[in-house]
Amino acid sequence: MWCFLLMLIYIAYWWGSFKRTNTDNDNNRTTTSMESPHEHQQAQLFSRIINNVEKLNEAIVMLNGMLQDTNTKNMNTEIVAQMWKNYQSNVQFHLEATDSLKEPK
Numbered sequence: 001m002w003c004f005l006l007m008l009i010y011i012a013y014w015w016g017s018f019k020r021t022n023t024d025n026d027n028n029r030t031t032t033s034m035e036s037p038h039e040h041q042q043a044q045l046f047s048r049i050i051n052n053v054e055k056l057n058e059a060i061v062m063l064n065g066m067l068q069d070t071n072t073k074n075m076n077t078e079i080v081a082q083m084w085k086n087y088q089s090n091v092q093f094h095l096e097a098t099d100s101l102k103e104p105k
Contacts, residue, residue, distance in 0.1 A: 095101040
């Protein structure tokens with residue numbers, strides 16, 4: 001996840017540094033060193049990808065927080081379940097050791 005985000009940031013930085021602008025004195029217009037009919041569309045796609053990755057990252061951070069809260073709230077249930085399992089194991093051992101274990105009816 002982080003590698004993908006860093007890769008997109010690097011591509012956006014590289015793309016921005018690749019498109020340096022130069023002023024044409026004859027026509028008083030700005031041109032780019034790489035004239036491409038798809039340049040604007042690619043820039044918009046990169047912008048959308050970066051925005052979507054940022055939103056995804058925020059959603060994952062929020063999901064991790066919610067999972068931590070859920071795990072914290074379930075900790076008491078887990079402790080009681082472990083205590084019950086240990087109690088059951090101890091009762092089973094005691095009944096077998098004292099020959100008090102009977103078949104269920």
